[in-house]
Amino acid sequence: MILMVAITLAACSSIDSGQPQSTASDNRPARAGGTLRVALAEEPDVFDPTLARTLVGRIVFNAICEKLYDVDSQLAIVPQLAAALPEFAPDGLSATIKLRTGVKFADGTSLDAAAVKRSLDRHMTLEASARKSELLSVAAVEVVDPATVRVRLKQPFTPLTAVLADRAGMVMSPQALDGGDEKFGTNPVCVGPFKFATRVAQDRIEVVKDPNYYDAAKVYLDKIVYRIIADATTRFNNLRSGDVEVLDRVAATDVEALRSTANLQLLTSESLGYQGITINLGNVDGVGKPPKTLTGALAGPLARDAKVRKAFEMSLDREALNRVVFRGQFTPACGPISKASPLSSDAAQACTGHDPAGAKSLLSQAGVTAPLRVSLVIGNTPEGARLGQAIQAQAKDGGFDVQLVPTEFAAALDQTDAGDYQMFQIGWSGRIDPDGNIANFVRTAGSQNISGYSNPTVDGLIDQARASGDIAVRRDLYGKIITQLHQDAPLIYLYRQRNFTGVTRNVVGVRVYGDGLIRLGQAGFAA
Amino acid sequence: MGRYVLRRLVESAVTFVLVTIVVFLGIRALPGDPARALAGEESDPAVLAEIRRSFGLDQPVHVQYLRYVGNAVTGDLGRSSRTGLSVLDTIAHALPVTLQLALFSMLIATVIGIGAGVVAAVRRRTASEWAANSVALLGLSVPNFWFGLMAVLVFAIAYPVLPASGFVSFTDDPAESIRHLLLPAIVLGSGLAAVIMRQTRSAMIEALGTDYVRTARAKGLGGTQVVLRHALRNSLIVVTTIVGLQLGALISGAVVTEQIFVLPGFGKLTIDAVFTRDYPMIQGVVLVTATAYIGINLLVDLLYSVIDPRIRVGGWVL
Numbered sequence: 112m113i114l115m116v117a118i119t120l121a122a123c124s125s126i127d128s129g130q131p132q133s134t135a136s137d138n139r140p141a142r143a144g145g146t147l148r149v150a151l152a153e154e155p156d157v158f159d160p161t162l163a164r165t166l167v168g169r170i171v172f173n174a175i176c177e178k179l180y181d182v183d184s185q186l187a188i189v190p191q192l193a194a195a196l197p198e199f200a201p202d203g204l205s206a207t208i209k210l211r212t213g214v215k216f217a218d219g220t221s222l223d224a225a226a227v228k229r230s231l232d233r234h235m236t237l238e239a240s241a242r243k244s245e246l247l248s249v250a251a252v253e254v255v256d257p258a259t260v261r262v263r264l265k266q267p268f269t270p271l272t273a274v275l276a277d278r279a280g281m282v283m284s285p286q287a288l289d290g291g292d293e294k295f296g297t298n299p300v301c302v303g304p305f306k307f308a309t310r311v312a313q314d315r316i317e318v319v320k321d322p323n324y325y326d327a328a329k330v331y332l333d334k335i336v337y338r339i340i341a342d343a344t345t346r347f348n349n350l351r352s353g354d355v356e357v358l359d360r361v362a363a364t365d366v367e368a369l370r371s372t373a374n375l376q377l378l379t380s381e382s383l384g385y386q387g388i389t390i391n392l393g394n395v396d397g398v399g400k401p402p403k404t405l406t407g408a409l410a411g412p413l414a415r416d417a418k419v420r421k422a423f424e425m426s427l428d429r430e431a432l433n434r435v436v437f438r439g440q441f442t443p444a445c446g447p448i449s450k451a452s453p454l455s456s457d458a459a460q461a462c463t464g465h466d467p468a469g470a471k472s473l474l475s476q477a478g479v480t481a482p483l484r485v486s487l488v489i490g491n492t493p494e495g496a497r498l499g500q501a502i503q504a505q506a507k508d509g510g511f512d513v514q515l516v517p518t519e520f521a522a523a524l525d526q527t528d529a530g531d532y533q534m535f536q537i538g539w540s541g542r543i544d545p546d547g548n549i550a551n552f553v554r555t556a557g558s559q560n561i562s563g564y565s566n567p568t569v570d571g572l573i574d575q576a577r578a579s580g581d582i583a584v585r586r587d588l589y590g591k592i593i594t595q596l597h598q599d600a601p602l603i604y605l606y607r608q609r610n611f612t613g614v615t616r617n618v619v620g621v622r623v624y625g626d627g628l629i630r631l632g633q634a635g636f637a638a
Numbered sequence: 639m640g641r642y643v644l645r646r647l648v649e650s651a652v653t654f655v656l657v658t659i660v661v662f663l664g665i666r667a668l669p670g671d672p673a674r675a676l677a678g679e680e681s682d683p684a685v686l687a688e689i690r691r692s693f694g695l696d697q698p699v700h701v702q703y704l705r706y707v708g709n710a711v712t713g714d715l716g717r718s719s720r721t722g723l724s725v726l727d728t729i730a731h732a733l734p735v736t737l738q739l740a741l742f743s744m745l746i747a748t749v750i751g752i753g754a755g756v757v758a759a760v761r762r763r764t765a766s767e768w769a770a771n772s773v774a775l776l777g778l779s780v781p782n783f784w785f786g787l788m789a790v791l792v793f794a795i796a797y798p799v800l801p802a803s804g805f806v807s808f809t810d811d812p813a814e815s816i817r818h819l820l821l822p823a824i825v826l827g828s829g830l831a832a833v834i835m836r837q838t839r840s841a842m843i844e845a846l847g848t849d850y851v852r853t854a855r856a857k858g859l860g861g862t863q864v865v866l867r868h869a870l871r872n873s874l875i876v877v878t879t880i881v882g883l884q885l886g887a888l889i890s891g892a893v894v895t896e897q898i899f900v901l902p903g904f905g906k907l908t909i910d911a912v913f914t915r916d917y918p919m920i921q922g923v924v925l926v927t928a929t930a931y932i933g934i935n936l937l938v939d940l941l942y943s944v945i946d947p948r949i950r951v952g953g954w955v956l
Contacts (some may be wrong), residue, residue: 154720154910155721156720157721157722159722187759238691240685242689296722311902312728313906314902315906345897347897348790348794348795348802350797351795351802352794352802354801354802354803354804522668528671528674540681
């Protein structure tokens with residue numbers, strides 16, 4: 112009895128990542144000059160902050176397009192093109208942002224409040240803008256004086272600062288915008304330690320040092336060449352052969368080999384996102400539409416009864432999944448908020464432990480005869496297959512017969528948006544503010560709520576957390592949200608990836624934080 | 639002759655239009671909404687609707703097709719829905735890469751294949767023939783992707799004498815171009831070298847048994863002269879035909895090699911366009927490929943008609 116209590120308490124304890132962080136390559140002095148070659152895992156999309164959608168695109172933007180705000184190594188938001196954090200009015204309906212002065216775009220024109228307003232307005236109004244949903248709470252942007260803008264809000268929205276620490280906060284040169292919206296994406300002009308030089312599709316993107324940058328004296332490199340190498344093994348081989356110096360997204364299976372190679376160093380940081388399994392509870396008419404009762408083959412006990420979903424969760428051993436599939440390189444996770452986030456709490460990190468016997472017991476309490484057949488859509492990649500098979504094997508012990516449905520990514524998005532699935536292994540790259548990891552996925556009719564989950568209590572808590580400016584209050588609210596999500600289990604969070612970046616030992620000053628961006632503003636070759 | 643040419647031109651045009659229609663419809667039948675693929679992690683329905691509108695995907699299919707064809711005849715193949723770069727420019731950069739790789743592979747495959755084939759034919763039932771046959775078998779059996787990765791591990795990492803990736807055009811820097819293309823060309827050409835070796839060996843064995851070779855030997859000509867000037871020269875007719883037929887296979891087989899050695903070529907462009915549902919790029923790639931195939935077939939047919947009068951008069955070979 113005592114043993115069972117002890118085991119239960121241990122199982123319900125918070126997850127401890129325990130992995131050391133190493134976010135920056137060493138601090139030896141750098142020499143001036145040199146061309147750094149970076150291998151990216153995918154081809155970026157268009158270099159227009161209003162339209163861009165890819166993570167790799169943000170890596171290149173990091174060198175050429177600074178934002179109003181950025182994050183530091185502790186994931187705290189710090190000013191970048193702004194001079195200070197925004198001052199929110201007492202009613203929370205406006206935010207005043209003071210700008211850094213003496214800043215020039217790469218084309219030599221000056222950055223001022225009018226330029227910031229122009230960029231924000233474009234993010235909100237350009238027809239195909241991918242930033243609209245991020246800036247939904249913004250009513251208008253005003254120029255107060257040449258070094259101050261005021262953002263008027265439709266309702267209080269504390270995550271605004273985090274939103275402005277991403278692409279929505281990037282400021283584009285008005286002179287370059289005057290040249291046409293289509294042209295900007297193929298020749299972007301912003302503020303950054305480097306400026307865009309050239310792009311050859313499928314091959315490389317070259318950026319060169321910008322003499323107009325306000326901190327140009329601290330920039331060592333002459334040029335950065337981003338090469339596109341999609342295959343992880345090929346990418347790794349190019350780092351080993353010296354054909355590139357920095358490697359984005361080292362595969363988990365290559366981490367040990369990289370660590371044991373003398374002339375290479377590994378930078379790691381925990382991702383802000385998560386990977387998990389989303390369960391269809393009521394997505395009948397498509398994502399973003401109000402949920403309905405499922406019918407047919409999808410309307411089984413898994414969708415109807417939270418006990419069955421909890422049973423599925425209890426049949427999974429996250430530690431073993433991490434060990435077997437990812438060689439222990441990632442972090443088991445039970446919620447959408449990283450332990451490193453300032454808004455994390457014990458409640459946010461609470462976890463249902465591995466208990467296959469308990470799973471079977473819950474199934475019989477729910478009146479379900481084991482094994483219960485369920486289907487799981489997984490990616491048709493080697494990693495997706497390994498993860499799916501591991502989940503299938505573990506779930507069997509808990510009384511589930513999992514049918515794997517390997518599906519190509521774009522087709523899977525289509526299928527699951529339409530609600531044509533039972534379970535889907537999908538993740539999220541993560542945002543600095545927890546609102547970005549939660550709201551759209553679990554709010555009723557949220558834009559990414561493919562589960563069709565709806566709980567008015569959760570909706571209310573999310574709205575309160577968005578409106579509050581008090582960190583302690585928000586932390587408590589997110590703890591309550593996650594506790595409720597654990598009870599309802601529309602998503603089963605499984606693990607949090609780590610950002611692995613490989614760097615050759617002759618390169619210094621490379622920084623990678625939890626957002627996964629490779630920061631090269633202060634990078635250089637060792638002197 | 640004029641009527642034949644006109645008829646072939648019309649047939650080619652009709653074939654071309656049919657191919658573009660089939661591909662236009664085919665890629666739209668693929669599962670996966672291109673707007674969703676473009677939107678990445680964002681799935682706000684309003685954003686998706688705007689993406690569809692901006693790329694004309696909300697129009698009826700026949701309207702989309704006519705708009706595309708109307709632009710294509712003026713040389714405007716549109717812009718990549720993913721990168722925003724011109725489709726024509728992107729293809730124009732990618733084609734020479736694949737062509738250089740294919741031609742270099744063919745050169746290496748021909749030199750190795752013919753050399754090994756001659757040795758195997760002349761030194762029959764010796765260790766040399768056995769070695770040549772074994773190498774041919776390996777070249778045919780070993781998959782490109784494994785061979786490529788091994789080549790990189792050995793020649794770029796363990797003994798770094800060649801680069802692991804990258805492309806330099808022959809016209810920009812011949813020496814660097816050869817350095818960068820050597821490993822990919824050997825990997826891509828290994829299968830073809832094996833085929834050439836086997837064909838050369840067979841043709842040489844047959845040639846070495848003919849009367850004219852016996853006569854040449856009887857006249858007192860040396861072994862090398864007999865083999866190279868007489869037997870090999872006659873064997874090359876068959877080999878040349880095969881090499882010509884294999885060029886198309888080399889170009890299509892370059893996809894895997896381009897991925898391993900990170901060559902920004904035509905095959906890789908096609909695969910990436912399909913995975914990202916980049917409709918304008920897929921259409922552009924198919925247009926260019928169809929133009930090349932139909933154009934080459936047309937040229938060959940017209941050449942036949944010049945060579946064989948029966949074709950241009952009656953249209954059928956008796």
